[in-house]
Amino acid sequence: MTMKRETFFLKIVACSLLRRHSKLLTAILAVAAGAAIVSGLTTIYYDIPRQMGREFRSYGANLLFAPAGDRAALTADEAGKAALFLPADAVVGVAAYRYNTIRINEQPFMAAGAALAEVQKTSPYWLVRGGWPRAGQEALIGQEVADITRLVPGSAFTAVFTDRQGKSSEHAFTVSGVLQTGGTEEAFVFMSLPDFENMAGAGGFDIVECSVSLPGADIEKLAARINEEIPGLAARPVRRVTESETVVLTRLQALVYLVTVVVLLLTMISVATTMLAAVAERRREIGLKKALGAPSASIVAEFLSESLLLGGLGGLLGGIFGFLFAQMISANVFGRPLSFPLLLLPFTVAASVLVTGAASALPAKSAARVEPAIVLRGE
């Protein structure tokens, strides 16, 4: 029964790999090791923005909504609409603030009313001595306020609010805690939004701070889109934060990219060396095939096919081990697990096949140059 030439070709290649497995183990391991590092680093490369984005969020809000132009405040409706543009899975917190001046012991201070649970999310770096306000008529005062008023956690104080008509009202508060940030927040008195509204009446928001786990470029795009869609609202990236994030991410990614390229080159050298050794070891076999009438192209095709299969197999193993490697790094460095990127395996296999193919071109060419007469020298 005749067999298709292609079928027999595949059989030769498969037999060469399967029945010479011990000799090819080194080559597979070289490819798999390279592929594991490349796939691991690639996973980390693409996951760094996500992982680091979460880390960066501990440095505060990276997007602000403010009234555009001459407007004094944002309506709750506008702020709500703008917040809908933020990707739900990336939102860490959205804190809307109202500000007004109050007096404590005749000293003027800026009072801020906000949903304090959200403030804790957008400003996780705030250090609070004492505690956050939990009940009504409790306030968190900045260190600067505490220094001037000599208030401490548990102290009672009276905040005097004067409206636009000049009518003053007194409101009793208890200090729940003292805030230390090293920034301007230390000059503020923070209270819950209901307490603020009880004092100043209902009104719009002066500013909305958003903490969104997205890279700087995405924040810029998001801000531009919101500005387009909601007139009267100005969305502004906090560039001090987003640009620092971008610089750090770019450098980290460049480092990972460089290491990936070096590993790919090392893998190529390793595969090329292994294949050259295989050609040297199999000179007689190659000579025999040529003596039997194999054209050089056929010898090249056999060697390259073996290499490509090796690359595929090594790439598959490397892809799996690479993900485990990345998972280990992520768990140890970022303390979070990685999600398995679906395209990782096909990418790693394709990269391994390409690298192995390129690395095998020279050995395959050298195989084609083996003289058939070698089989007649009775060595």
Next chain:
Amino acid sequence: MHILEIEGVSKIYGSVKALQNVNLSVRKGEWLAIMGPSGSGKTTMMNIIGCMDKPSSGAVLLDGVDIAKESGGALTAIRRDKIGLIFQQFHLINYLTALENVMVAQYYHSMPDEEEALKALARVGLAERARHLPGQLSGGEQQRVCIARALINYPALILADEPTGNLDEVNEGVVLDIFRKLHREGSTIIVVTHDPEVAREAERVIVLEHGRVAKEVLNKK
């Protein structure tokens, strides 16, 4: 009618004259033995007849084609179509079974045919060992696989390089029996050998010395 005609062939490697003005004709169906001490030019002669090398001068007509004038690719095709090679060291591919080793020659020649390859193995008495790897076969069995591989494409010329050089007496007998049978069936055989016993089986023996045909002996049968 001659299958091979060598006319004034010389082969020079640098300052070494491996063959010097060799003339030789081989009839279709003839069994010729080439003998000679080491360095006499036997391997060079085999390489040239086997289309694996070209002479420095002279003509080598194989089945009417002057192989001295052919390119490397054409020589590969002539080798594939007209010559069956048998080696002292068998040269089987160690990761292919006996059957697959025979089919490799078919694959490079035309189409692999398992049934025909099995018949070729049966012809050398190895049908039962067709699925064994070379490492599982004795030296004699490996040489028989090598012979089956050489015969599978019905070559015009069988070229054997010390075919019994690595075999014991029993296996040498088995291989020579196969050669006798092939000769009876009309195959043209050229055997390079050191062994006078093997040479005695041929119809004609030529002895090479210092790259020249020093002696020619016709064996009486």
